[in-house]
Amino acid sequence: MxxxxxxxxxxxxxxxxxxxxxxxxxxxxxxxxxxxxxxxQLILERDETSYDYVFIVTYGRTGSTLLQGLLNSIPGYLIRGENDGALEWMFESHRRMNKRIGTKQGSQPVNPWFGLDNYSPQEAADSIRRHLQQVFIKPEPDTRVTGFKEIRWWRRDLVETLEFTRQVFPGARFVLNTRNPEDVARSKWWAKYERDEALAKIADYDARLERAHRELGDLTYPLHYDDYVADPGVFEGLFTWLGESFDREQVDRVMATRHSVG
Structure with missing residues (x-):
């Protein structure tokens, strides 16, 4: 052919x-x-309150990304990273609106605050939860415990901010993380401050975390970077607090993986 x-x-x-x-x-x-x-769509239709919530509360260069990795090694956990303090900014708006309730009448169209009478603090909190969940957290189908780690909690009273976080995320609990101040102050993240200024800020943050632990009690779990790096067995207490099984081999694998600590 x-x-x-x-x-x-x-x-x-x-x-x-x-x-x-x-x-x-x-x-x-x-x-x-x-x-x-x-x-x-299935995730969005799931009731946001059906999750358990855990948040890492700390400041820069304390090992919070390592903790984030550790929690995410637990089956069903989804702990996101930082979101530039989005929740705290929303709290500021929420706080300001709450101050206006009862002081401004907005029931009539001729009033400059028209519509304020319809404002509901709980509806606002629910809306903030849905927003953060849909935009930042985005749970997966197998997620049962979620939240995020954040280093920006310091614009207002920390206890008040964490109480608001529990209003937004019912049942939320908090891992409070610290690190040796001298090591923190030497990191590049803190280079914009003079040494004494950095140490003063770190001392202030540590004091606020200590107060949060005193006032919120079992809703918080304090950890110190230097302790768990020296002995990862320290994490067993954290897992007990979370109600999870402690797998030392899995913990060691996480600890052997480089995270952004320096």
């Missing part, structure tokens, strides 16, 4: 195979998108 005729007979078949392949790829892509959309 002449070569030209042989090629002519084969090209349509090859073309059909290519078209079938492209159609299959398109179908798979569409199915993947629909599956992801359904997965996200």
């Amino acid at each position: 002449p070569l030209a005729k042989d090629v002519a007979l084969k090209v349509p078949a090859v073309r059909r195979l290519k078209e079938d392949r492209d159609a299959l790829r398109t179908e798979v892509t569409q199915l993947t998108r629909e599956t992801e959309k359904l997965r996200r």
